Amino acid sequence: MGIAAGVETTSLNTHRIRTGTTEDLELLREIERSAGMIFAEYDMLAISEDEPPDIASLSSYSQDGRLWVLVNEADHPIAYLMADLVDGCAHIEQVSVHATHAGNGFGRALIEAVTLWASERKLPAVTLTTFRDVPWNAPYYQRLGFEILSEVDHTPGLRRIRQEEKRRGLDRWPRVCMKRNVTC
Numbered sequence: 001m002g003i004a005a006g007v008e009t010t011s012l013n014t015h016r017i018r019t020g021t022t023e024d025l026e027l028l029r030e031i032e033r034s035a036g037m038i039f040a041e042y043d044m045l046a047i048s049e050d051e052p053p054d055i056a057s058l059s060s061y062s063q064d065g066r067l068w069v070l071v072n073e074a075d076h077p078i079a080y081l082m083a084d085l086v087d088g089c090a091h092i093e094q095v096s097v098h099a100t101h102a103g104n105g106f107g108r109a110l111i112e113a114v115t116l117w118a119s120e121r122k123l124p125a126v127t128l129t130t131f132r133d134v135p136w137n138a139p140y141y142q143r144l145g146f147e148i149l150s151e152v153d154h155t156p157g158l159r160r161i162r163q164e165e166k167r168r169g170l171d172r173w174p175r176v177c178m179k180r181n182v183t184c
Helices: 022-042 055-063 106-120 138-143 156-167
Strands: 015-019 067-071 077-086 089-097 125-131 175-181
Touching: 015 106, 022 055, 022 067, 022 077, 022 089, 055 067, 055 077, 067 106, 077 106, 077 156, 089 106, 106 125, 125 138, 125 156, 138 175, 156 175
Parallel strands: 089 125
Antiparallel strands: 015 067, 067 077, 077 089, 125 175
């Protein structure tokens, strides 16, 4: 049953991944704020100051089994990932690692967890949208096996997501849609 049932599926020394719970939600907002601060170094203040997902939104992901948290030995969340279903694929809506834990492979572990989740459901791919030129965005995801999609390859759902991102002003910096095929 894996992560869908909330049991431990990934162990990274003293860290593990589990499904998110109601008790985690406010901590996830803190993780998001911390992770966003690095965008200020790239003159992306609007991103670094962006408000994290609200409790109701996080709660919806948790209740639907589409919220994973990476926790330390004390079961304290230090990273999280939210996923949607978009046009028959798993779609990473958000993945964030607390700044004090960045660079330890925790984001990659969460991406592998959602990829396993997608594989268990026989979904063909994992998609995401991200900033093209930010080192821990598109270049990082490419190292994890994601490919940048040309606009003609955007599915209707990805086009809707991109339109919403444009509406929110995220296109002040180049953005891309990416996809990684899943082996079922």
